[in-house]
Amino acid sequence: MLYKVCIVEDEAIIRKGLIRSIDWEKESLELVGEASNGKEALTTIANTYPDIILLDINMPIMDGIELLKALPENTYSIVILSGHSEFKYAQQAIKFGVVDYLLKPIEKEQLSRTLDKAKQRSDKLKNLTQPKEDRYQILSKVDKTVSITLSKSLQHIEENYQAKITLEDLVEVTDKSTTSINSRFQQHLNMTFNEYLTLFRIQKSIDLIKLHEYRMYEIAEMVGYNDYKYFNQVFSKVVGVPPKIVKMYYSTGK
Template sequence: MYRVCIVEDEEIIRKGLIRSIDWENFNSKVVGDAANGLEGYKLIEREKPDIIILDINMPIMDGIQLLEKLPRHTYAVIIISGHSEFSYAKKAIEYGVSEYLLKPLDHDELVQSLHRAIQDIEMRRSYEVKSDEAEIVYQALKPHNDIESTTLQMALKYIQDNYNEKITLDDLRQHTGRSVTLINNRFQKFLGMTFNDYLTRFRIQKAIELMQEGNLHLYEIAEDIGFNDYKYFNQVFQKIIGTSPKIVLTYFARVNAESE
């Protein structure tokens, strides 16, 4: 059963959240609620929930301050905020928050957010690895050695040096002095994929390397590898690797912690 904590200073909203959801249908249970961030922090430390429903604007300690004190990528967090606070609430993405609900709360949106939170938890659990188990290797690109094409070698070197910028086939045409058709043919012949496919997979592989280092947030990783749209990065990563970047980042964080 999934454990839920609700941290919201407005009692009518807090009690409404508890009463308006048939928690048993979600295989969930509200294990506690709090009226401010400090109480919420103590509650979370004590109850170890799976899901946190968290208001942004609260007395004593606000939602962002609370998130700063919690271990990242540990809970499924659903943020709720007023319209005037929505831009501020987006800062929570730094702490692994992916769900945002605006007041007044829409029941259907809340239900969908809970479904996604539970999916996130299940994916996280399915990829949990104990220290004595075999290492999971995430790989977006297969090694490519001994490529017998000078044109392709030049193209790959250009991608390696500029992957965090916008790259087009015309850029490669200017760099190599060869036609766009020939360049793409070389990608297909020697790598079995188009230029666009290779560029995307190269970027995702770089993202995985940055996750292993453990120094950046996911939105920073997305920007560093050339994705301006964080949500699109999530979609592409999921499609290529088969799981969300949050799961992979959590895995590497656990591995790094065990090795210290």
């Protein structure tokens, strides 16, 4: 079994030195990505699905602590890299459950021992019986029998969520007024029609993310958003994290 590794280090000479110092085949490791700052790392991690991340603590744009806060918990085996002057700063990473932190310059034998610990941590994370299918389940199942008007409305949304849907469309489907339709949503779902439609589309996008078959802009279009930036804003507001964080969460074990 090969453990996939991503190295996040802003100094190219140190990053390349780390790569050269690791006997990748002997250690059963595979380098799948590199990044020079946390922001770049988010994209790299989301696209490469690493098991282990070697993470520099002090970087421009987004540092190591900020990246740790953005990453889903209990998903990656993380080793912190820091200079002597950053030791206290690096200790903040302990609360994020990192495997170890290495002080630069990094000794080859110490790195090898730490990588063994990182592989063990990765195995434990993969064996965790955590409910991954439920973490981002934002829309509960609705009992459609409570109201014929609501049932017809929900059915129309399920069949047409990829296109533009308005309350006026539901008036034609249900033969009820917009006020009457919205009151059903408020009464039985405790939300408006527009709020439900948004939640439904975002839940569909999460279901598509789990499949690992589509690019994010494709998913946005598939759930009714032609503007990816707007989709990203709505998704982040509803879920609490951007789509790429959810993608990283469900990439574990892929």
